[in-house]
Amino acid sequence: MNETVLTPILDWLDIAGIAVFALSGALVAARERQTFVTMGFFALVTGVGGGTVRDLLIDAPVFWMQDPWASTVCLMTALIVWFTPVRWWDGKLLDYADALGLAAYAVLGSAKALAYGIPPLPAALMGVITGCVGGVIRDVVAGRPSIIIRPELYVTAAALSAAITVIAMQFAGALAINNWVIWIAAFLAGFAMRAAAIHFELGLPSYGGSSYGRKQEPSLIADTKDHSGDSSPGSGPPG
16 A cells, blocks of 8 residues: 555545535434434444445455544534534535535545555546445435435536546656645546536436436435424434
């Protein structure tokens, strides 16, 4: 493994991605009026799910088993959600925050895979898996439709960040480009694509020729049930 690939820049991207995805997981539990234990579980599996699958596939030590900050960030995020009203997180703000986490994790996943000697194409796929699998686990456990089965640009944005990371790092030495420049550019490209998809409701054509029009798509944490009130889940679930 080339340890020089894993730098403080990627460490910060890692923490940012964990926090954002843990937040989305905790908010799903809050929408479902679950207990704090369930909320912490959702925050943890969403925050570290993608990275765990990546590390198992590339035969690396599972990152949150080595770094105590990862699980700490997930549980602290759940604690913040527990004591705040769900309405604070309504709207598109969380979608944009999720876009930040998606791009960060895609860059981190592909760069780490390369560091462990994974060939370029599988390394790029590891970036996509790192960015998307945590949310898939969250949605499956919650019994809700996953964003990856909607036509809007989500996996594509992760793929863009991962592809730029992998391709550019193959030529970084010849072009005398620092890795951190590549990582920042790849992160910004993926985030810009996902942010544009959120704002303009952009998507890929679906099978059969139908296109993705400008219609209101549910938020990542859209409530699927009718709950009365919008008080903080810290008051506990209804008796």
